[in-house]
Amino acid sequence: MQESPGQSSCLPLTGERTVPGVSHENYWFRRHEIVYTAIADDCAGAVVLEAGCGEGYGADLLAGTARRVLALDYDATTVAHVRARYPRVAVSRANLVALPVPDGSIDVVVSLQVIEHLWEQERFLRECRRVLRPGGTLLVSTPNRITFSPGRDTPLNPFHTRELDPAELAGLTADAGFDDVVVRGLHHGPRLRELDARHGGLIEAQTRLALSGAPWPADLAADVAAVRSTDFELRTDDLDASLDLLVSAVRR
Numbered sequence: 001m002q003e004s005p006g007q008s009s010c011l012p013l014t015g016e017r018t019v020p021g022v023s024h025e026n027y028w029f030r031r032h033e034i035v036y037t038a039i040a041d042d043c044a045g046a047v048v049l050e051a052g053c054g055e056g057y058g059a060d061l062l063a064g065t066a067r068r069v070l071a072l073d074y075d076a077t078t079v080a081h082v083r084a085r086y087p088r089v090a091v092s093r094a095n096l097v098a099l100p101v102p103d104g105s106i107d108v109v110v111s112l113q114v115i116e117h118l119w120e121q122e123r124f125l126r127e128c129r130r131v132l133r134p135g136g137t138l139l140v141s142t143p144n145r146i147t148f149s150p151g152r153d154t155p156l157n158p159f160h161t162r163e164l165d166p167a168e169l170a171g172l173t174a175d176a177g178f179d180d181v182v183v184r185g186l187h188h189g190p191r192l193r194e195l196d197a198r199h200g201g202l203i204e205a206q207t208r209l210a211l212s213g214a215p216w217p218a219d220l221a222a223d224v225a226a227v228r229s230t231d232f233e234l235r236t237d238d239l240d241a242s243l244d245l246l247v248s249a250v251r252r
Contacts, residue, residue: 011081017054023225024216027206034229035112035186035246036061039139042248043069046107049131051096051124052114056082059089062110070106072096097123101131108132112141113244116160125176132251138178141246142169144185148243166239169247178249185242189233195223203243 011019018028036058044065053059053071059082063069072094073079082091094100096111097120109128118124128138143149145163149156155163164172166183173181192202199205199220206224209216216224234246 011055011078017078019055020057024206024221027202027224027227030227030229031186031232031244032058032113033061034232034234035141035244037229038234038246039110039248040065042137042139043108043110046137047105048108048110049099049101049106051099051109051111051128052117053082053089053091054078054113056086056089056091058110058112059091060086063088066108070101072099097127099127099131103130104133104136106131106133106136108137108139110139112139113143115140116142116155116157116163119161121162121172122176125172125178129177129251134251136251138173138249138251139246140169140173141186141244144239144242144245146240164245166242166245169245173247173249177252179252180248180250182236182248183239184234184236184246184248185239186244186246187233187235187238187242189231191231192227195227199223 018025018032020029040062043062045067048062048066048069050059050062050069050071053073055078056071059069059071069089071082071089071091073082073091074093074095076093079091079093082089092100096114096118109132111128115121115124132138142164145165149163166185170181170183188196195202205220239245
C-alpha cells in the first residue's frame with residue numbers, strides 16, 4: 001500500500017492509534033476500518049458524535065452517510081490534524097468523561113477502540129447515555145481481553161487501562177442504562193486464516209518484529225500491505241475467540 005500525497009504521515013504512529021497510508025500498519029488499519037464500514041448504515045442521516053476520533057479517517061468515513069459528525073479527542077495535535085485534513089468533520093478537544101454536548105442532542109454515539117484507554121469507563125458510558133436522545137444508538141468497540149491479553153489480569157498494551165471480555169462489555173453497557181445490548185466479535189476471514197497458517201500467526205509474526213526491531217521479511221511485508229477490510233468478519237457467534245468486540249445498544 002503506497003502512501004498518497006497529503007496522506008496522514010504527518011500524524012505519527014504512537015502505539016495508541018492507527019493511521020492510514022503506512023504499509024506495515026495496514027493490518028491494524030484495516031482491522032479498524034471494517035468496523036467503521038459496518039456501522040456506516042447505522043449513522044445514515046444521523047447526528048453522530050465520535051468519542052475519541054484518533055486520526056479522523058473513521059469520522060470522515062461516517063460523514064459520508066451521517067447528517068453531521070462531531071468528533072472529539074483529548075489530544076490537541078490530533079484535533080488540529082483532523083480539522084485540517086477532514087473538513088466535513090466538526091472536531092473539538094474534550095475530556096471523554098465530561099462530553100461538551102447538551103443532553104439528548106445526539107442520534108448515534110460512536111467510540112471505537114477507546115474505552116480500554118479510559119480509567120472511568122462506567123462514567124464514560126453514562127455520559128454517552130446522557131447526550132443520546134431517547135432511542136439513540138451506542139456503538140462501542142474494544143479489544144477482546146480474552147484474546148488480546150490472554151491469561152492476564154493487566155493489559156499487555158501499556159496504553160490500555162482496563163480491557164473487557166464480551167460479558168463484561170455487555171454488562172457495563174446495560175448497567176449504564178442501555179437496552180437491546182448486542183455484542184458482535186471480529187474474526188479473521190478465510191484469507192487471513194490462510195495468512196495465519198503461512199506466517200505462524202499473522203498477529204504474532206508482526207508483534208515479534210515490532211518487539212525485536214528486526215527487518216520485515218519481504219513475504220510478510222507484502223501480505224500485510226495487501227490486507228483488506230473485507231478480509232475480516234463481524235459475527236455474533238464464538239465471541240470468546242474474537243479479536244475485537246463491538247457492542248450496539250439503545251438508550252432507554
